[in-house]
Amino acid sequence: MAPVLSVENVSVSFPGGRGDITVVDDVSFSLEAGQSLVIAGESGSGKSMVCQTLLGIAPGAAKVTGTRIDWKGRDLLKLGEAEWQTIRGSEIAMIFQDPTAALNPLITVENQIVDAIRAHRKVSRAEARARAIEVLGLAGFPEPEHRMRSYPSELSGGLRQRVAIALALSCSPSLIIADEATTNLDVSIQAQIVKLLRDLKDKLGLALIFVTHDLGLASDIGGDLLVMYAGCAVERGPVNDVLTDPTHPYTRGLLRSAPTLKSSRANPLRPIPGQMPKPGSVGAGSPFRSRCPVVVDGVCDIKRAGWTSAGPRHDVACHRFALEGREGVR
């Protein structure tokens, strides 16, 4: 199947005092209908900026460059604002981290969804209202006919996030981007929302991009995983393959520092020493070189590693791996 979305060599930079500051550096990925992609990384890895670029909502000062972002045959890099209006919220929708901030506190749930539908489709209020009930039902919102007259403040955090999901579904998008959409929720509500997103993807044939810093959550979403560090993609492949056989020193470090339900102090977590480099200070070399335990002297500080295959559809951008394979990064 042809991918619905194909991102080719996209970079995002901001003008800085001493030249441009690059926050997303040459990132590529593609996604088919009904598939999911998890983008994992820590704060400052550029994962949210990638999402904003896909929705044309990157801050005004941001300079987005790249070969092409192909969306169903159109190049998103070349769109004007008027064209973005026809795609944003309609063909590509986003679910934000904080549903309280994403919803208007002064407008009822019903009217927010009806307004969103009528902004994109020429339908009557009654038709839009019927659609609102339908999407709230899909999002697992209880008794939508009655409770959609509530204001966001009358709902719990989990229900608000369901409203945000219904809002995203309202215009039948082909791609939903969920940016840390479950981070603020309780674990049991988080598990429900993750299951809901997975079910919706399968039922409606949606493409899903799920951004998270939690590798445990990545394994629950499934599909493909893209690990980002300091604006660069460092490892990509099926979620299960990357998490059971991590090859990039950063992915390995991240997994060693994340506690699981099997962790105990007999087998201590090993934090990655140091801190993420400041944006713009990475230069031409490997982004992870200042914290990497297996850095290749004279190579990693000069040039960025290209992709090396670590298995079927599983690639890693690491000089050490390219030179010595799995033994080198152990």
Place this chain on the structure above:
Amino acid sequence: MSTLVANRIVKTFNVKRGGKTSELRAVNDVSLTVAPGEIVGLVGESGCGKTTLSRIMIGIETATAGEITYDGRPVKSRADWRDLRRSVQYVFQDPFTALCPTMRIGDALAEPLAIHNICPPAERKARVIRMLEMVGLHADVARRLPNQLSGGQRQRVNLARALMLEPKVLICDEIVSGLDVSVQAQVLALLIELQERLGLSLVFISHDLRVVRYLCSRVLVMYMGEVVEQGAVEAVFDNPQHTYTQALLAAIPDHSRLTAAAS
């Protein structure tokens, strides 16, 4: 021995809704003992009463019924609470709102010493620097303002401020949940080091059971204001008895299940 005990704590709030006042029982008959050098986990979802209980244990809230004892003595008068707060310190969830935005880090760390009149003003600066180094921060941080620090650095500053009085017990409310995984691992390593080096006891409140499993030796599971299950971490996590604990454990996203399935 310096043991902090919460004995049969009840806390009710009056809630007004639709002109009627009703009583909300946030904490219902909960007891908690923190032995010296022990790390006790307190888990449960938002609204289960874990933060309210911890705030009662340091006197930010007053209990409706029940008492707090420290070293076997009940804590009642203002003077008792003042004494308790020299030995028991609280680290808040949000490292940014817990720090005064216009106060330099060095001054923020020296303030507890001034409040409790602990060491001569001339020596305070050296103690601040020593503490910053102990939590893995550079001495330069003393001159900075909170907004010049990253989230992980701010949380270390909060820890450092709580440790300035050399407390025996630290109450930590969700202190790692806002941090990135690699920073979280650094803070957890620091907590373990403090426990081992200073014999510090910790009440560790978290909704992340993975972190609790790693850090704590004993755990209390709270649900709707009550403790539904408690015991050694291994026992509770490997063989949960209460259906709520079972549901909570099943909801944790966990990639170790993958590794288990693969091997």
